[in-house]
Amino acid sequence: MKFYIEEIRYCGPDGRTDKYIDFDRFEITTEPTRTNMTGEVCLDGWLGMYDDVTRYAHGGYDSLAAADYAIQNLLGDEYRLDDEPSEFPDVLAVYRPGRLPPMSDETLGIWLQDVDVPADADNAALRRQARDLASELEDMGVSVSVVRIWLCLESLRDDAREELED
Known part of the structure; x- marks a missing residue:
């Protein structure tokens, strides 16, 4: 089994509102990352944008520990792991930038x-x-x-x- 990292960012005008203030995240998933236009597998780079949300791929890894380590390198010391499980079964972990959640x-x-x-x-x-x-x-x-x-x-x-x- 492979593990993939997808970065999801809100880039619209309401970034400091309650709905989007803590929207940005990195997900470790068991599904390969795909572009939103063609659906092709893409493991590194921009995947596309839809409804002011842009997505990026950050590689495929042979173990969950390797994917977790990659996220730590991407975010440094300033990140937190979501306590609540994702609504999607293929998403194993969600990391948010910042040590603490931001206030809108x-x-x-x-x-x-x-x-x-x-x-x-x-x-x-x-x-x-x-x-x-x-x-x-x-x-x-x-x-x-x-x-x-x-x-x-x-x-x-x-x-x-x-x-x-x-």
Whole structure:
């Protein structure tokens, strides 16, 4: 039996929404990877795109351990194995990039509603606050980049400034 690695990525406009924020994955499967246009077996490279989802093949392996090792080399230390089994019987394992699942923009916006952002905060203060919040979110088991948090804090600060002017 051979084992194959397929990378699946969402590349559409809604990448930070709840539906797609943790969509990207690498799967180890017992079925050879095939192009989506011709259905031909393709073990290395681009397989095609459909509905803003693109697929790539990353080789065929003689053992599950060899395929697992290949994924570790592709993703480095920053990956996690899905706990839930796939709905497809030929998919043996699903790996997601990142040590922690990411938080969507919608969920981040809701979470930040209770955060106090002073209208007079300068950019340095916002960066410090963003780092602290990113650390807090990581402790909660999710990841959000400091830059994404900082941009949201800037927007909240600008809203606070507008309220003062009115």
